[in-house]
Amino acid sequence: MSHAIVLSRAGIGLKAPLVKVEAHLSNGLPAFSVVGLPESSVRESRERVRSALICSHFKWPDRRITVSLAPAELPKSGGRFDLPIALAILVASGQLSADTVVNREFFGELGLDGALRHCRGLLSAVRAATLDQRAVILPAEQATKMALVPGSRVAAASDLLSVCGLLKSEKLVTIAVKASTPSTQRHTDTPKITGQDVAKRCLEIAAAGGHHLLMIGPPGAGKTLLAASLPPLMEDPQPSDELELSLVRDLLGLEPNRGRPFRAPHHNTTAAGLIGGGVNATPGEVSLAHGGVLFLDELPEFNRAVLDLLRQPLESGHISLNRAKGTYCYPARFQLIAAMNPCPCGFAGIQNERCRCKPDVVSRYQGRLSGPLLDRIDLHVSLERQPAAMLLQSQETDSDAQGLRGTIDKARQYQYARQHCLNAALTHTQLLQVCPMETAVRHWFEEACDHLRLSGRGIHKTLRVARSVADLAQAPSLSEVALLEAIGYRSKLLP
Ligand SMILES: [Zn+2]
Incomplete structure (x- = not known):
């Protein structure tokens, strides 16, 4: 031979x-x-x-x-x-x-x-x-x-x-392969947050409906801590999600991740670092955040061209990179949590604080974010700085956290039973089907939209969020209270 x-x-x-x-x-x-x-x-x-x-x-x-x-x-x-x-x-x-x-x-x-x-x-x-x-x-x-x-x-x-x-040897000895055990991340390791009730409510809605979230607030308001508390509130990952993420991590020589990933790339990250790239088109942060949370702190400090690249994964849940050797496709379905200061000094519009920035500087700072990206973020929330007295108070207990997870789990089951997906993934046609309202509520909502001059997209985002608010309350139709709460979370940066 x-x-x-x-x-x-x-x-x-x-x-x-x-x-x-x-x-x-x-x-x-x-x-x-x-x-x-x-x-x-x-x-x-x-x-x-x-x-x-x-x-x-x-x-x-x-x-x-x-x-x-x-x-x-x-x-x-x-x-x-x-x-x-x-x-x-x-x-x-x-x-x-x-x-x-x-x-x-x-x-x-x-x-x-x-x-x-x-x-x-x-x-x-x-x-x-x-x-x-x-x-x-x-x-x-x-x-x-x-x-x-x-x-x-x-x-x-x-x-x-x-x-x-x-x-x-006669018979090749193969290693017995066990099915992976479910991750235990969510039952440990929940960060404790003091105060910030509005932001915590927003996280609850984001976790229930799978919505992307933008937090606007001064330095020290606890934005990072709030973002890090989202992964334990999300549903337990499917083995197929864990395998996809492990495949991506293996390409980069990283060990498999247990539970939902949380990635927080720095604002000077490059296009290749964020979405993947290089000669061999290795995966980037969006793929390392697959099935979990991508946290972008100081959003306006990111290069705008780099941020615009997020549109494909936000839309489709994957990223394709074209190279001479062929097209590389990586999974990139993540929940985006973005955070920013209201102005370069961080104190514009904050009670009892003096902002040193000129109005045109503030509008230029906020204008660095592209409309199409903000458009894909359903929930916008403004945070206040926490008074010291609040920080010294007793913290959220474990039983509170368990109760919260139970409510969120029920809201998600409610959505899957009705539409087989989370509210954030609803198309415009589906959205109108799953948002029944009483006639009086409908009239009130139409007037409110006209009064606030909400665009078509703005109305859809409000309905999606209101649907999640109603699901948390296990309510089949949208009430005025749910719609009012959703209107409160609409963008302060977009018309
Ligand atoms: Zn300022």
Whole structure:
């Protein structure tokens, strides 16, 4: 046998297309070449594979060795092909039986001494291999993480010799994969907030209906603390959401996250940092916040062009990045919590405080936010600075927090039973169907909209929020009180 095929997978974003690693030994001057669009990290694998084989006491074939990674048009990078290349050479040179590598996929970078090292993005490869019903052999340090993929069959090894040992043993010992246990984040770790009843009410509505939220208030009003208290109020993540987030984190070499993520990128973050980018189009903060909360503090300080890029994920729940190598698509469904000061000094319109900013400076500061972004944020709330006496008072107790979560959970069940989605995701047509009002209330609301000169979009946002307020009270139709509360949360920055 002077020819062998071993299976592996390339990594293009979250996609993991199958790659056939072929080795052929022919007569002629001893040489070793790798073909099939390998990037420099793969071309370097020649040196690693040769040393690893020799250090593991295998015989290096003194012949002309050609390794091909097919299909050739797929870009291939990283050290993950080291192990399949080494095994293909071993099979082609008759040092390992061809049967041992059939219907299995192999990943791992080899050290010069034959040690098997960890590589990024293997979780997506294991997911794809599991769909194709193949077992996977990969570095030991990454094996436990693969339990996130339901039904995966994984065998782990720490070096090339133990891989061969595993393959030669009668039956491949695969790690039993358990279904992941539900996360426990929400029942611990709830930040305690003192005062700020309006903001807390807004968070309750945001959590119940999945609405995006903008908080406007002076420095020290507790905006960050309020935002951080949202993830524990959200519903427990589905295993599929957790898997998607783990796939994204794995691409960046991060450990899986338990529970709902909370991401708070700094305001000088770049477009690539926020939505993803770079040559290999790695995921950004919006994808790391998938299924959880993206908190943007000091919103007007962000580059406006960068903020405008949020429109696609806010609209569709994912982000596509086009590169020469292809289109990379990452999940990015998050709840946006934005915070800002009312003016550069932070005290415009705050009781008992003096703002030092000129009116045109204040309007320029607020005008830095684009209308289309503000338009997608249903809830706007103004915060006051907390008096010191308030901060010294007793804090919210655990039983209060439990009661609040119960109310929010009921409101969400109410929405799913009625429309199979949260209120924030309602389309305009659906919205009118799920917002019944008594005739008198309808007339009152129409007059109020005319009086406040609410735009069509403004009316829809008000209805969506009012629907969540009514759902928290388990009320089938919208009352004047619910509508009035929703009108109170309309934008102060948009006409
Ligand atoms: Zn000011």
